[in-house]
Amino acid sequence: ACNLPIVPGPCRGSxxxxxxxxxxxxxxxxxxxxxK
Known part of the structure; x- marks a missing residue:
């Protein structure tokens, strides 16, 4: 489950x-x- 790119995205969730x-x-x- 750690194959995601490190991309925070433009939103302000946490x-x-x-x-x-x-x-x-x-x-x-x-x-x-x-x-995103």
Whole structure:
């Protein structure tokens, strides 16, 4: 479930999603704004 790109989007939500960080080589949490 961590294959999402790290793209917060233009909205102001605060949903935490997992994404794969290629630099760190692991899954990381990021804040998703809720759209796009």
């Amino acid at each position: 949903t935490q999603l997992w994404a794969f960080d290629a630099v760190k080589g692991k899954c990381v949490l990021f804040i998703y704004g809720g759209c």
